[in-house]
Amino acid sequence: MKSNSYKEKFGCLSAARRVWAVASIHGEAAALVTVHDEISRRWEHGDRLVYLGNYLGRGSDIKAVFDELLSFRINRLCMPGMIPEDIVFLRGAQEEILRSLLQLQLAPQPTDVFNWMIANDIGYTLEAYGESEEETRRYVREGILATTKWTNRLREKIREHPGHNDILIALRRAAFTEGGELLFVHAGIDPDLPVVEQNDNFWWGHSHFKDINTPYAGFRKVIRGFERHHGGVTVTPYTITLDGGSGFGGTLEAACFNLDGKTVDQISVPT
Template sequence: MSDESVFGILRHGRRVWAVASIHGEAGRLSALHGAMADRLEAGDRLVYLGNFLGHGPDVPGVLDELLTFRREFLCLPGAEAEDIVYLRGQQEEMWRKLLQIQFASSPGDVLSWMLAHGIGGTLAGYRLSANTARSAFQEGVVATSRWTRDAREALRAHAGHDELLNGIRRAAYTADRRMLFVSAGVDPSRPLTEQGDTFWWGSGYFDRMDQPFDDFGLVVRGFRRSPEGRTAGGAEEARPGTPYAVTLDEGCGFGGPLAAACFAADGSRLELLHG
C-alpha cells in the first residue's frame, strides 16, 4: 500500500489550514468557513483533522458544509483536489466498524460502547434508531446485516457523503515533512507507518513529546480525549511539548468553539480562528 493511499501528502503549499474536530456542529463549521473564506490565498492547503461525525446535532449538515466549502476552495487559482485532506477520527472509525457490526461476536455490547462514545449523534442525523438496531442485533446475523444495509443506504441518500467518508486518510503531512497532521495523536516510540489506530484513538504521550517525532518538525492534532483539554482557549495555552506538538481541540461538540489554525511553511502559526 503506497503512502498516497494511506496518507495525504501536501505538496508545495505556502500555508496550511488545519481544522479541529467538528463533532456534528454544522453551524460552527459554517461560521468558521465564513471567516476562513476571507483569508484564503492561492497556494493554501487545507486539512480537516477528523471527527466530523458524532455528538453534535447536525452530522449530515457538517458533511454538506464540507462539500460546499470544498467547491469554494477549489476555485482558488491553481487549487487541486489533493490540496484538501480529510482525516479519520474516532467517530469515523466507529461508523466504519458499525457498518461491519454483523461480524462482531456481541454486536449489542459494541453498540452500547459506541453510544457511550458519541455515535448517537450520527445515528440520529441519518434518522437511524439505536433501539431498532438493538432489536435487529438480537434477532441474529441476517437481521443485523439488513440493518447495516439500511444504514449504508441512509448515508448514500445524502449526495457525496459516502464518497467523502470513503476518501478519508489516516494522517497527512507536508512533502518536506515539516508538519504532520493527525486526528488524536501519535505514539513517539513507533514510526509513522506503524501507528495504526493511535492516529484516531490517541495516546498518553502527545503532550510529553520533548523532541521531533519521526523527523517531523511539528505534529498537529485536532482532538484531545481527556475532558480537561477540551476548553475554550486551549489552543492558545502553553503545553508541554508545544515546540513539537500542538493541540487545536477547544471542545467543539462539548460546548466549546471550533478552532482552525493557519500554519506557515516553516510550521509557525500565523492565525487562529474560531467558529
C-alpha cells in the same frame, strides 16, 4: 512516505506555503460555516486545508456538516492552482466508530460492541440518518442476518445524501507536507513508532503524545485536532493541539501554520 502505496492512507500536501487545519467539528454545522467564511476571507495563494476528523457526533446537524464540507471543498478547488489533493479529510474516532458500526454483523460480541459505540456518541449519527438506538438493538438481538440487513440499510441511507459516502471513502489516516515539515493527525501518535505503524493511535490517541520533547520523525510540528479533555489550543515546541470542545459546549478551532510550524492565523467560533 511519498510512495504511491501510501496514497490511499495518507494525504500529501504539495507546494504548500501555509496549511489551514480545522479541529474536531462534532456536528456543529453553523460554527463550521463561520469558520469557512473566515478561512475564505483570509485565504492566500499556496494555502492548503486539512480537516482533523470527528465531523460526526453530538452536534445539532451532522448531515449539514457533510454538506458544508463538500460545498467548501468545491469553493476552494475553484481557486487558481488548487488540486483535489490540496484538501485532506482525516479519519477521526467518530468516523472509525461509524466504519465499525457498518460492519457490526462481523463483531464477535455485537451487543457489547454496540453498547460501547453508544457510550461514545454514535447515537447522534444514527438519529441524523433516521435510525435509532432501540431499533438497532432489536436487529442485533435477532442475529447476524438481521444485523446485516440493518447495516445495509444504514449504508443506503448515507448514500442517499450526495457526497456523504464519498467523504467517508476519502478519509486519510494522517497528512503531511511534501517536504516533511508538518504532520497532521486526529488524536495523536505513539512517539516510539514510525508513522506507517501508528494504526489506532491516530484516532484513539496515545498517552505519551504530551511527552514529545524532540522532533518526531523529523517533523517540525505534529498537529492534532482532538483531545479527550477539550483543553483548547495547546502549543509545545514540537506539538500543537486544537480542540476547543466543539459539540461539548465549547469552541470550534481552526489555525493556519507556516512550514516552520508557527501559527500565523487562528479562528475560534463558539458552538
